[in-house]
Amino acid sequence: MTPAVFDLPRWSATELARVEQALSDWVAAGGVVDAEHPAPAALREGMRYAVLDGGKRLRPLLVLAAREAVAAGEPAAATVGLNDAALRAACAVELIHAYSLVHDDMPCMDNDILRRGKPTVHVQFGEAQALLAGDALQALAFELLTPADSEAPASVQATLCRLLAQAAGYQGMAGGQAIDLASIGLALTEDELRCMHRLKTGALLQGSVMMGAVCTARVLPQATHTALQTYGAALGLAFQVVDDILDVTADSATLGKTAGKDAAQDKPTYVSLLGLDRSLAYAQELLAQALHALDASDLPNTQALRALADMVVNRSS
Amino acid sequence: MTPAVFDLPRWSATELARVEQALSDWVAAGGVVDAEHPAPAALREGMRYAVLDGGKRLRPLLVLAAREAVAAGEPAAATVGLNDAALRAACAVELIHAYSLVHDDMPCMDNDILRRGKPTVHVQFGEAQALLAGDALQALAFELLTPADSEAPASVQATLCRLLAQAAGYQGMAGGQAIDLASIGLALTEDELRCMHRLKTGALLQGSVMMGAVCTARVLPQATHTALQTYGAALGLAFQVVDDILDVTADSATLGKTAGKDAAQDKPTYVSLLGLDRSLAYAQELLAQALHALDASDLPNTQALRALADMVVNRSS
Secondary structure: OOOOOOOHHHHHHHHHHHHHHHHHHHOOOOOEEEOOEEOOHHHHHHHHHHHOOOOOOHHHHHHHHHHHHHHOOOOHHHHHHHHHHHHHHHHHHHHHHHHHHHHHOOOOOOOOOEEOOEEOHHHHHOHHHHHHHHHHHHHHHHHHHOOOOOOOOHHHHHHHHHHHHHHHOOOOHHHHHHHHHHOOOOOOOHHHHHHHHHHHHHHHHHHHHHHHHHOOOOOOOHHHHHHHHHHHHHHHHHHHHHHHHHHHHOOHHHHOOOOOHHHHOOOOOHHHHHOHHHHHHHHHHHHHHHHHHHHOOOOOOOHHHHHHHHHHHHOOO | OOOOOOOHHHHHHHHHHHHHHHHHHHOOOOOEEEOOEEOOHHHHHHHHHHHOOOOOOHHHHHHHHHHHHHHOOOOHHHHHHHHHHHHHHHHHHHHHHHHHHHHHOOOOOOOOOEEOOEEOHHHHHOHHHHHHHHHHHHHHHHHHHOOOOOOOOHHHHHHHHHHHHHHHOOOOHHHHHHHHHHOOOOOOOHHHHHHHHHHHHHHHHHHHHHHHHHOOOOOOOHHHHHHHHHHHHHHHHHHHHHHHHHHHHOOHHHHOOOOOHHHHOOOOOHHHHHOHHHHHHHHHHHHHHHHHHHHOOOOOOOHHHHHHHHHHHHOOO
């Protein structure tokens, strides 16, 4: 049987409309200290600037696609609370991603002035506000996951917090950034480079997939769990390999960020290690791994996950 | 009836022994990327340096004291999971406090080189590692609150995450820092100064109290809930008033941090606004408010909370 062609642009547009609206509603849109005092405007502006109107929203889409893959056919009545939890999880992973970009762009890290085609947060608002905006976005991610009046089970809320904290922390994204910092100018082996990227980019991408699965409140068979993890790991690594390729093949206008900066900063990349041709081949190999993990699983509805993996590997920006 | 005198140093020593051990065990003591790769050592060192061997641990003690106040007389068998949750909450609030100090000391913020009698994290490890260590400590706080194998109810885990995220975020500690930044060199009114400190210091102190109460898994009567909030708010403000007093009356060696820096940076403080005598009187008034809230409540065992409030106001460093 040939499956119907999945319309990723259409699916993404529908899902992203919900995500963008939710981000606009939830990211420091208002807030008060008390009846007489609003929450500080400068901080709220910095947070919203960092999150809204930009980015491919890959992580939110992975959350929602993974949930669809696991939850296919679930009766709508049972899922009101879980729909909300999934949208919150989608926003939360994007807030963690956005905060990491704000901090990563600061002068003491990558010292970058352009992001998503706009001046970076510290250029626009100053370093101190950028530092605080990043800090507040991380806290807000966990606040979004734990609304007081949720109809989602508390166990789902708690599990989402655990997965996100692990993906963001010292054994995840922050750990990867630390390895990245320490490796500037060093000749890493492919094994060391893979290890760095598993944390720096892979942990949050894989975490997004697993968080989406949690928003079904189903206990997954071990094999299904492993299939999603394998998909997430292969996708996460593929994302970085392609990032390294685009850093040398695309221009800044296309990327919306400074092209060629890895080479300029003498950072080890897949292209510097494997060369361009082997990097391109490796990206395709990782895509095949990701798709194979889904094929070999009993997941009922993997079209969106498959299309996202294809998009990650075959994108041009 | 005259209550027996409460031995705060003895109670604190017992509780802090557990907290210090837990922090040493839980703050990036190990960790792996995978079987072949340990978690990055430089980041783990920075995180541990920021947290271990220093600080009064006021926030952890507030968590544990508030839990005692609410839970007095609860059968031990019912509380194994909640004991663990309380210890985790105590550590989590300290991690948020520690990360805020790391970031606050950075050159783009207060640019301070001395903290708890030691070089600050960015002096010791560099700015980029300090930024990442702070980020990773915030994530770890939420990871500590949500262990996979907990015997505590998931609703307790989720509520703890919510309270901590709110206390740390843009309507809490990070918001207060942003107001603080924006107010350097300005002549704030007492109302504006109080508003800033309610967020900057008060939110996490009050949050610590409320998180301790959550670790009983009891539904509190509204009046009891309000009493704890009033206690936490008064204590939080008193803490800051006393901090401002000590900034001008104590020396750096006693404080373990740079004395006189508020005046040097032209920051508004209670002393600059009210003068020293009225600040001292205000601190005592806030202590009386905190104690009165406990007296007027039906809480069975408020000795530790009372003693901590007294310690906060009458401390010399």
